[in-house]
Amino acid sequence: MTKLEDHLEGxxxxxxxxxxxxxxxxxxxxxxxxxxxxxxxxxxLQNTKDQPTIDEIFQDLDTNKDKEVxxxxxIVLVSRVLKTAHDNIHKE
Numbered sequence: 001m002t003k004l005e006d007h008l009e010g011x012x013x014x015x016x017x018x019x020x021x022x023x024x025x026x027x028x029x030x031x032x033x034x035x036x037x038x039x040x041x042x043x044x045l046q047n048t049k050d051q052p053t054i055d056e057i058f059q060d061l062d063t064n065k066d067k068e069v070x071x072x073x074x075i076v077l078v079s080r081v082l083k084t085a086h087d088n089i090h091k092e
Contacts (some may be wrong), residue, residue: 011078015071027068030058042079080085 001009015028018036023029028036030081034054037045047053 011075012071015074019071023068027070028074029068030054033058033061033069033074041081044085 014036016026018032019026019028021032021035023032034048034051037047037054037057042048045053045057057077058069061077062067063073
């Protein structure tokens with residue numbers, strides 16, 4: 001497996017590490033998303049322990065308004081975080 005493929009698999013594994021805890025095994029409820037963000041992205045997102053921030057992120061990601069974040073919806077967050085990290089590297 002290439003380095004990029006390994007990292008992609010890692011993203012999938014992290015998603016599933018949190019998605020299997022509550023509700024449907026392949027979606028994140030708000031509590032699971034909060035745990036994932038707080039533990040896995042504490043240096044990438046601001047105010048991760050602030051519930052209104054989590055609520056806003058969840059509402060933004062839950063595009064079909066089913067009160068769950070699917071993997072497809074989750075990768076929007078990953079993409080945004082990755083873009084911000086890329087932009088920050090170029091600022092240094």
